[in-house]
Amino acid sequence: MKKERKMRYVDKPWLKSYQIGPYKNIKHSLKPYPQKPLFKILDEAAEAHPNQKAYLYLGQEVKYSELKLWVDKLATALNNLGLKKSDRVMVFLPNCPQFIISDFAVLKIGAVVVPCALNEQVPELKRQAVESEARAIICLDGFLELVKKIKKDTKIEYIIVTSITDYSPEESEPQEIKGTHNFRRLIANAVANPPVVEINPMEDLAILTFTGGTTGFPKGVMTTHFQRMSNILQGLPWMMSPLPGFKGKASILVAVPIFHALGHWVVQSGINWGLRIILIPDPRDIPMIAKLMNEFRPFMVIAVPEQLRRLIDPKINPTGLQRLQTMIISGSAELPEKIAADLEAKIGMPVSEGYGLTETSPCVTFNISCFSKLTGFLPKKKSGIGVPLPDTEIKLINPETGEEVPFGEIGEIWVKGPQVMKGYWPTCGKGLTEDGWLKTGDLAEMDEDGYFYIVGRDKDMINKKGEKIYPLIVERTLAEHEAVAMAVTIGVPDLEKPGSEKIKVFVRIKSAFKGKVSEWELIEFCQDKLPRHAIPDFIEFRDKFPLTKVEKISRKELREEEIKKLKEGN
Structure with a gap:
């Protein structure tokens, strides 16, 4: 009897999603990508849409x-x-x-x-x-x-x-x-x-971006004209195919800093699409973001989870959000399912997540299932980062063995594609394997349809008595409790067992539940939902969290705070 061959990542199970509903015309490959200087996208947009508004800034528009x-x-x-x-x-x-x-x-x-x-x-x-x-x-x-x-x-x-x-x-x-x-x-x-x-688009640098540096000194990421141009075009079918007719006519609100790779890509992509870009000088100004969304009704808003959480917090944004024909794209960190659901209930449109890194120009995946409400074609998946963009290869690797993990198991994301960086400054190829793979340090699992789900970063994984605990697994469980607005999990040294860690979770409680729920109640809530080794040892209520330069919650700073307390005997 012939033995059935096991599916491998090289088989790209995600390609079947390219052929559903509005995506039926998307090719498995968009090659060959144009070899032209990046500045050409503005030249071409100005020629195609000379009178279209290019941006809106503090009330002023420019063609x-x-x-x-x-x-x-x-x-x-x-x-x-x-x-x-x-x-x-x-x-x-x-x-x-x-x-x-x-x-x-x-x-x-x-x-x-x-x-x-x-x-x-x-x-x-x-x-x-x-x-x-x-x-x-x-x-x-x-x-x-x-x-x-x-x-x-x-x-x-x-x-x-x-x-x-x-x-x-x-x-x-x-x-x-x-x-x-x-x-x-x-x-x-x-x-x-x-x-x-x-300009040689394949070789000449367009952008040198220094990464956030949460694990040491920031490194300079070298991005060529070709790499960023490829990534702009890779994103085009996903963003625009479900909503035809917007090119050269609609607005996009950029709520993330342009100095960040995602914000930079969004602005350049918006210009390539001939859109009006709504600029906000201070992305922390949540009432201003809400005002512009309600007034100008952009067809797309790009934001990070912390901004989206604040948008639906009545204390921060008392004016609220209207029912809008606005698609929200969340990037930079995982978006809790509750926040996504609350936003969709308020604006009547879906929230989708993507995944990327500065090193990948930056986009790698996009959750196209968010369009199910718009199209009726796609099955809605649970919160996740979606499927790889065209011509993007992903495989999940066991960091200890270097072998591919089976589908459904957790491994480190490795990425390869036309958008992957030239290398870390100033050396071509630095930071990549010999055959061009980027080891991201992010851990994920993949389902049978080729959809990926982040579970954490390798450096954030908690080691408790030899067991590995992924912070996001704990956080997703606590997010199911009606009183929890946000949860952030870290490992702290176990003084009784050197080399082992204990699980500590910082929890922001919703205003309506303050004083009505205890730390112990939340630990009990986890006992029936998590493996014994993954149940939190400590929970601390906290309203404010340290943030990185790109508005991500800094687990590094939280961990440093706890280690300092331990050294001081607290």
């Missing part, structure tokens, strides 16, 4: 034709200063038009964009400037003192300054500051005659 003109003039000005191909230019700006203008102008002269997180302190900003050998930095006037502190120890020659109110109804006369160049004056005094630069 694609105007945006392209400003980009061409700034590119000319940067070239006149002496900046050239392959030079690195730091962009130290919030979500504002100047970021978009700078982004495409730097790309147009063949230079490399280095996005900087706004909450960087002097040591880290200086380290990134030194490592990247940046020759210029574009920043807000409010950041100028910080920039001046690092300039003398770096190769920065040019400081280009702008104001938060520039390109808005509140803009005032540009101010000249000694030792700097004014952003608006550079554009006003230049002609739109950018240099013609020969």
